[in-house]
Amino acid sequence: MYTYYDLLQQIKIYGTFIYTGDRESDLALITEEVKTLKSNGLFSSKEYSQAMVIIMQEKTRVQ
Template structure:
């Protein structure tokens, strides 16, 4: 997984589609869902780490964008 799109497709394999209209909120919910999949032992530690790295990078980018646009 290298992009948010990759993570969206990954989550679809588990029947999960997340979209709330606010990109930052969507990313944060995706992060929580990935964690839940790991705690439920549906994904391994490597998949968790890779997905969280991509999501956290994008979350940080979105937060910086919001700060610049204030």
């Protein structure tokens, strides 16, 4: 997982589709979904770390 698109594809595997039309809201929802996937044991520590880095990069890009 290297890009925002890769992250979206990864969470789609678990049945989560996020699109609100507002990138900041999307990122907030994706952050919560990634945390949930990690707490449920579906994301490894490495995947969680990569996802959070991607989210932070996107948040920087949006602002």
